[in-house]
Amino acid sequence: MEHIIKVLPYLLEGIKYTFLITIVGVALGFVIGAFAGLGRLSKSKIIYWLCTTYVEIIRGTPILVQILFIYFGLSDLLGINLDKVTASIIAIAINAGAYIAEIVRGGVQSIDKGQFEAGDSIGLTKRQTMWYIIWPQALKRMIPPLGNQFIISLKDTSLFSAIAVGEVLYQGKAYTAAAFTYFEPYLMVAVFYLAITIPASIILRRVERRLDV
Amino acid sequence: MITVEDLHKSFGDHEVLKGISNTINEKEVVCVIGPSGSGKSTFLRCLNLLEEVTSGSITIDGVEITDRKTDVPKVRAQVGMVFQHFNLFPHKTVLENITLGPIKVLNQSKEEAEKTARELLKKVGLADKESVYPASLSGGQKQRVAISRALAMNPKVMLFDEPTSALDPELVGEVLAVMKDLAKSGMTMVVVTHEMGFAREVGDRVIFIDQGVIMEEGDPQEMFNDPKSERLQSFLGQIL
Numbered sequence: 001m002e003h004i005i006k007v008l009p010y011l012l013e014g015i016k017y018t019f020l021i022t023i024v025g026v027a028l029g030f031v032i033g034a035f036a037g038l039g040r041l042s043k044s045k046i047i048y049w050l051c052t053t054y055v056e057i058i059r060g061t062p063i064l065v066q067i068l069f070i071y072f073g074l075s076d077l078l079g080i081n082l083d084k085v086t087a088s089i090i091a092i093a094i095n096a097g098a099y100i101a102e103i104v105r106g107g108v109q110s111i112d113k114g115q116f117e118a119g120d121s122i123g124l125t126k127r128q129t130m131w132y133i134i135w136p137q138a139l140k141r142m143i144p145p146l147g148n149q150f151i152i153s154l155k156d157t158s159l160f161s162a163i164a165v166g167e168v169l170y171q172g173k174a175y176t177a178a179a180f181t182y183f184e185p186y187l188m189v190a191v192f193y194l195a196i197t198i199p200a201s202i203i204l205r206r207v208e209r210r211l212d213v
Numbered sequence: 214m215i216t217v218e219d220l221h222k223s224f225g226d227h228e229v230l231k232g233i234s235n236t237i238n239e240k241e242v243v244c245v246i247g248p249s250g251s252g253k254s255t256f257l258r259c260l261n262l263l264e265e266v267t268s269g270s271i272t273i274d275g276v277e278i279t280d281r282k283t284d285v286p287k288v289r290a291q292v293g294m295v296f297q298h299f300n301l302f303p304h305k306t307v308l309e310n311i312t313l314g315p316i317k318v319l320n321q322s323k324e325e326a327e328k329t330a331r332e333l334l335k336k337v338g339l340a341d342k343e344s345v346y347p348a349s350l351s352g353g354q355k356q357r358v359a360i361s362r363a364l365a366m367n368p369k370v371m372l373f374d375e376p377t378s379a380l381d382p383e384l385v386g387e388v389l390a391v392m393k394d395l396a397k398s399g400m401t402m403v404v405v406t407h408e409m410g411f412a413r414e415v416g417d418r419v420i421f422i423d424q425g426v427i428m429e430e431g432d433p434q435e436m437f438n439d440p441k442s443e444r445l446q447s448f449l450g451q452i453l
Contacts, residue, residue: 114300117263120289121296121363122366123366
């Protein structure tokens with residue numbers, strides 16, 4: 001019982017990093033995903049293939065490999081010393097970006113063809129039609145899967161304990177190594193994740209209901 | 214106003230339009246009729262380049278729109294289009310649906326665009342609906358908003374693609390009434406329709422398209438009372 005209390009300060013320290021990496025990473029991932037998703041709908045073969053290759057490579061490799069590749073591999077290749085948190089944010093951004101690209105593509109494709117034609121017919125350019133007509137409608141439909149991706153990415157940050165970035169799991173692990181006890185610290189680690197993911201799911205469901213999607 | 218010369222359109226191997234030539238004059242109301250799959254909607258959609266033309270040429274008001282160098286959005290801004298399924302923007306209010314084009318394409322101020330939009334809504338009898346979303350409108354109301362949206366661009370010509378086909382029968386009249394007013398005001402109109410009553414009453418000319426060609430055309434009264442081709446006879450026999 002004492003370890004449940006004692007591990008708390010460690011985990012509270014870790015949760016800051018978990019949040020930082022997830023929020024910044026997914027936000028950047030959304031930007032990447034928006035471009036890559038629209039790129040996969042592009043008429044230009046080059047853009048289509050670039051975006052498709054990106055999505056396939058990321059979806060086809062484990063995120064643990066991706067973080068090790070970015071943190072150790074790229075640092076080695078480029079001879080730079082990437083900060084652990086920065087590397088983690090990049091990894092989440094690139095990883096979530098690939099999944100979000102598919103969410104964006106699906107969202108845009110789900111919009112009725114008549115909406116594109118209506119935009120065209122009043123003389124809007126393709127870009128204006130996308131921005132004023134399609135995107136707002138597609139974004140609404142993207143919210144549930146985006147929320148899901150946020151939760152997935154949040155859990156994925158636990159893998160970054162592999163590069164010793166001080167997120168929740170790493171902190172829990174550090175505690176076990178010092179205290180030589182495992183059950184209670186890891187239980188609390190799990191509780192910490194649930195304390196975020198369950199409310200997030202509930203909020204998401206409420207938003208979905210309000211948006212009527 | 215509109216000159217179409219030897220217009221061909223294929224989807225893959227399937228040739229839908231097999232050489233259509235026609236001239237539509239200013240202030241003329243032309244009704245396009247024909248069986249489903251005849252190519253009449255495709256013909257209409259070529260007129261504002263919603264369909265890419267395979268070969269042939271279309272000239273609107275002296276500008277060859279089928280020229281590759283044409284600024285396509287600019288052409289479309291001058292050609293109003295009304296769709297069978299309305300295609301209103303569901304995330305925008307009625308007023309916003311109408312003002313989007315004038316503000317973004319014609320660079321009108323919001324005030325100016327809203328003033329025009331309100332006048333149009335008044336004309337189609339929907340002055341009280343400006344702040345509602347399309348979802349709360351009936352089909353007939355939606356189509357009247359869609360007509361206003363197209364008119365707000367101050368187009369040179371209005372295209373109608375089966376504007377009443379998706380409506381419940383009791384709502385057809387209100388849309389046709391708006392179109393009749395529009396015709397009276399001197400708008401050039403091309404209307405793909407199954408409403409033979411409208412064609413007869415409002416149309417200056419009827420074009421009968423079948424299997425991708427203009428089979429017969431002329432004065433509505435004459436065509437309906439005395440159809441020349443066997444195809445038109447059987448078509449009229451089926452629908453009248």
